[in-house]
Amino acid sequence: MSKQVGLANTFEAHRKHLQAVAYRMLGSLSEAEDAVQETWLRLSREDGRGIENMGGWLTTVVSRICLDMLRTRKSRREDSLETHLPQSFTSQENIIDPEQEAELADSVGIALLVVLGNLNPVERVTFVLHDVFTIPFNEIAPVVGKSETATRQLASRARRRIRGAKTVPEADFAHQRDVVKAFLAAAHLGDFDTLVAMLDPDVVLRDDRQTGSSRVTRGALALAKQVSGRAQKAAQLALVKGQAGIIVAPRGRLLYVLQFTVNQEKIAEVDLISDPERISRLDLAVLSDGTLVNPD
Structure with missing residues (x-):
């Protein structure tokens, strides 16, 4: 014993x-x-x-x-x-x-x-x-x-x-990453004015969780109101098809992905992708500054 x-x-x-x-x-x-x-x-x-x-x-x-x-x-x-x-x-x-x-x-x-x-x-x-x-x-x-x-x-x-592999030049990617990072921070803090300033006036959010006309949100004011103070703690920057994006994964379980289009320092389009089949077609990777990887 x-x-x-x-x-x-x-x-x-x-x-x-x-x-x-x-x-x-x-x-x-x-x-x-x-x-x-x-x-x-x-x-x-x-x-x-x-x-x-x-x-x-x-x-x-x-x-x-x-x-x-x-x-x-x-x-x-x-x-x-x-x-x-x-x-x-x-x-x-x-x-x-x-x-x-x-x-x-x-x-x-x-x-x-x-x-x-x-x-x-x-x-x-x-x-x-x-x-x-x-x-x-x-x-x-x-x-x-x-x-x-x-x-x-x-x-x-x-x-x-x-x-992963970036699909845009390094300088463009760094700028894109900074914009998405700032968007996430402002959404966490509920900083409405900063969110509006970061968004193109005609920005479009497409959300595949919704049906009909409700799946599309148009305009900086409407989108800022929708996300201000509502960003989940589990949201984190990631590479999405070689560009800066956001994944939301409470307890490490993937809920949805945010894919961004950034034009002239402003966010012009956001796609919220939650459908498993659509997600399976995305190339997801961690940002180079977001993981510890040892050399060979």
């Missing part, structure tokens, strides 16, 4: 790290907890015998469990967009504290969590282990069942997808 207690204490010392690994791989706190619990069950069956590097062993096991869970999710067509739909919000609320998950998502980076969901399972596991937790490729290769060279290529491919 005392040996089992000692093993449990050792596991608890690693629990926080394992949860961090699993959450970044799965994007769901409830699923991360399931993966960590399964890791404990496997450790208890091993009884700790012959494990020289407990931290490394546990990280490998939880990573393999997460990889299996991601593959199962994909095979059931439960991709990131479907798991991020609004109706899934209440499914785990009796198990996981929504505020706790929201804080965890914010600490990881909402944009990064959303974009990680666009990677295939092996890319996601490889990227998280190497670029987030700085685990060397020779240790990741056995986890994903690839050669070290192939694993390195997976990480590079994932990194390119996460960073």
Whole structure:
């Protein structure tokens, strides 16, 4: 009994790290907890015998469990967009504290969590282990069942997808990013006058959540009134089809995307996209200053 207690204490010392690994791989706190619990069950069956590097062993096991869970999710067509739909919000609320998950998502980076969901399972596991937790490729290769060279290529491919590619010149993109960032800040603060000044007088907002004529808002005054003080805390800058945009993802679950057209320092058009099929056709990526990515 005392040996089992000692093993449990050792596991608890690693629990926080394992949860961090699993959450970044799965994007769901409830699923991360399931993966960590399964890791404990496997450790208890091993009884700790012959494990020289407990931290490394546990990280490998939880990573393999997460990889299996991601593959199962994909095979059931439960991709990131479907798991991020609004109706899934209440499914785990009796198990996981929504505020706790929201804080965890914010600490990881909402944009990064959303974009990680666009990677295939092996890319996601490889990227998280190497670029987030700085685990060397020779240790990741056995986890994903690839050669070290192939694993390195997976990480590079994932990194390119996460960073995305700008579709406008750097100077234009920097200006565009600053405009969208200022718009988001003014919407958060409820700064009506600043919002009006940033918007083209004939600005158009198209919202696919609405039907009929209500889906279109026209004019700077009308749009400023609609968004002033109503920006969600979970709204964050991101690359949307290679240009500066906004994603809204409470607890890391994507609700909608805002795509902007900026003309002569003013926002001329805004498209609010919430339909999963439309979102799946968007290239989403994190801004270069919004994620921690280690070099090869």
